[in-house]
Amino acid sequence: MSPTLVIVGVAVYTVVMFAIGFWGFRRSRPSMEDFFLGGRTLGLFVVLCTVWSTLFSAYSYIGLPGAYYRTGISFFGIAGNILLNSLCMYLLGSRMWILGKKHGFINMTDLFAERYGSNLVCVLAMIISIGSLLPYIGLQVKGAGLTLQGVTNNVISFNTGLLYITIVVLFYVIMGGFRSVVWTDVVQSIIMLVGMLGAMFLIADKVGGGLGGVIQKAAAIDPKLVSFPGPAGVWTPSMVLTTCMVVGLGGFAWPQISQRMYATKSLKTIKMLAFIFPLAALFVNLPPIFIGLAGKVQYPALKNADLIFPMMLNELLPPVFGIIIVLAILAAIMSTVSGQVLSLTSIIVRDLYVRFFDPESASQTKITKLSRLVLLIVVAGALAFVFWGPATLVGLLIDASGPIMLQVLIVLIGALYWRRATKAGAIISMIASETFLVLLWMKVFKMPIPGIHNGVWAMILGVILFVVVSLVTKPVDEKTLEKFFGAFKES
């Protein structure tokens, strides 16, 4: 692919992102609700695009085809995680929306502080969220630098690519906050969709003469590629289900996803989102099957399966379409990073600065200015963590981002559906299950039943402790419970 073509494509894309950032700035008002939630006015189409593009990262383009290359269609079992994620959008998102409207919550952690009457629950959830997301942000930005370096044959160096992504994302997030983020997400969703579907049809046509031809040729190479549990025998029913639970449920607890529930304009929007999102997700989950298997047909003995999509991008696709794919990968990275950065900033500003240092006097204008400064610190911290952080810790946090947040989801479910849930239950559940998860990941323990995701074992421990400790400790006072459950008209 011609480096000049890539640079021109990226330049045009950058202008569009800057324009949206500037437009968001013109429409913004100096308030925390506006900067972090866009004034709670998102309609269905916009919220669908922003959740879709935020949830699906560059992994969908690089990691998924590689996974199908290795394990055949059996990896499609994991697509079921979206169903559990959408169920959470309705069951938890709808109640979060009600509470957000009534009490002005802007993220999950400030809801915890009020519901459990405990700053410690809030701080723990904040530390877990930051620990789960910070390395992930750094990794994505690093990946973008590598992508630009690779597709331009080093004309754009790794450092320049990394700097470019950082500047573009920071510009539109700092300028327009959430409003710019969601409208760039809309544009990025369209690019991602065109890129994914176009790549599927073009690659399948070149390799197998069509989608069906790819499947037939892959089956001829190895029939296990088109059956479960796949060539390596990994995706047994228990592994499929427990991985879906970890990725789907943990994915909802990611701050950048759960926060979007507060931002919708109506309850009906959330219900429609929960209903439509699993169908929209198929546009990301189905194409990599054909791309990955086409790669297996074309290059059957590749050692690093994650290179399969970039290889086919360079060798099979026309250069002009290759640019769309490059932009789609950048769009996937930027949309995820911008959502993550903004939601982490909201947690730090609202639950660290305002709650502990300036609860009375912080003006909305001052908070908005501070938020822009914290955005810079979050991105710098994410990059520093990935480049200079302890390798084992970084690896753990990136691998276990979903399972880590799954343990927080238990506390969220308790907050929204169980009047008897207490702060002691929440604190002990989070500390114990996260510690147990780390020990399982470090292989200190080996669980007796194989084929069950580590995150689920930790979740089981967390649920048991949450219930038992809540039942034996003093309930949350009736006034607080009424503030929450009265809003659902349950009392």
Next chain:
Amino acid sequence: MTAGKKVLLVIVFILLAYGISAPFQKISEPIYWGIFPAPVFYLLIVHVLFVAFIGYLAFGTRMHGRAEDEDSFLAEIRREKGVKK
């Protein structure tokens, strides 16, 4: 919602969750519509059924507590905010 209906919903959920786990292992044929190997096709059916289940919960039940009166809820919020001012 009656207790019987709740039990029925839980049973349907368990069946669908079992469906997600791809219980039809080792099946590789036929290839439906010329492009979907049997396991993918069966999972897509489970996917659509699960979406219908979510749709029923969202629009046919009041599990979140306020299915029936969003307008009055928003009006109440506006009134409360007005009073505070």
